[in-house]
Amino acid sequence: MKEQFLLLINSHQGLIQKVGNLYGNSKEDREDLFQDIVLQLWRSYPTFRGGSKVTTWMYRVALNTALTRLRKETKAERFVELGSEAFQVPAVEGGPSEEMAAMHRAIRRLSPVDQALTLLYLEDCSYREIAEVLGISETNVGFKLHKIKSQLRTLISIA
Template identity: 80%
Template sequence: MKEQFLLLIESHPGLIQKVCNMYCYSREDQEDLFQDIVLQLWRAYPSFRSGSKATTWLYRVALNTAITRLRQQPKAGRFAELGPEALQVPAAEESPSEEMAAMYRAIRQLSQVDQALTLLYLEDCSYREMAEVLGISETNVGYKLNRIKAQLRTLISLA
């Protein structure tokens, strides 16, 4: 089970890192959130149904962890078998352009749920996948995305 889990995490390090970048400003906070997400994924892994899409499950857990910012007390013994290699934060991608930095600043002004929806949209997830991750209808996804796009245009034009 450990090997399968590690393979899943290693297959999608950018997914977790993007969630961390979206919800945290400092490198230290990003690293803390990364570790919180990996630990939450490990906890939830036994209930993962391999019939569902792995990225949908990963996003659901990562976004829920980021949004609620659950700060668990250290339980070293509970996760000892996972090993330190799972908690290593991958090297950061190159610094974003000024245009992308402005976009991230505008996205951070949105509500946490709207930030999550924007991240999923930027990852080219289908409306169905977005609805499944966030627990809303596909129609609601479309409505919210139109509202978010208008809001982002306004925020960027004011910057």
């Protein structure tokens, strides 16, 4: 099987290079894309049944690989283009009350999962929504919220 695959790649490497030339911006990009395509071809080779021409199958895999990579790079570039000014937190007039500040400090002392659950609860999410987001049952949401409320009362009273 390995030998047949390598023969296939050698005889149709021009096809892979065409896709690489089309979607790669530099020599390194084209080489990386070539390797990614060969890897995807190897992964899908055992499932190729010959229902279409080998070149049709290779183009499908190569183009899907290139387009997937392009989408990932495009998403990454969108975030890279944001300057640091985009992440400046606007000043809040007056700031939180002492009670709210104490509540925020107490919430930060909870486990990360309990912090997430508390955030969702404070955002008025239903138990069903919280359960879906966290991957737990609605019953478990209720149990955890009861426990968290008790923990918060204790943490605030100590502070």
